[in-house]
Amino acid sequence: MSIAFKVYVRCLNCQKDYGTTLQPPEADDAPTDIDELLESNFLSSQRFKCGDCESPIATVTGVKALRDGMTVRTQALCS
Numbered sequence: 699m700s701i702a703f704k705v706y707v708r709c710l711n712c713q714k715d716y717g718t719t720l721q722p723p724e725a726d727d728a729p730t731d732i733d734e735l736l737e738s739n740f741l742s743s744q745r746f747k748c749g750d751c752e753s754p755i756a757t758v759t760g761v762k763a764l765r766d767g768m769t770v771r772t773q774a775l776c777s
């Protein structure tokens with residue numbers, strides 16, 4: 699069983715929305731669901747980069763959890 703997260707973010711510089719797929723490491727404390735991901739150091743250690751303006755500053759607007767490639771949960775976040 700493998701879990702991955704699709705994280706949707708909005709660039710704070712040019713307001714472009716983009717998504718990035720995160721694959722947590724195989725570790726005991728790796729996040730296994732969206733709530734854990736949002737609280738994790740794993741997420742805060744990610745570096746985003748806008749495809750248009752290359753700004754690394756972005757707001758997370760939503761997260762999708764994928765298990766073995768199937769969507770198990772989607773959560774929109776207020777920003």
Ligand SMILES: [Zn+2]
Binds near residue numbers: 710
């Ligand atoms: Zn941008």
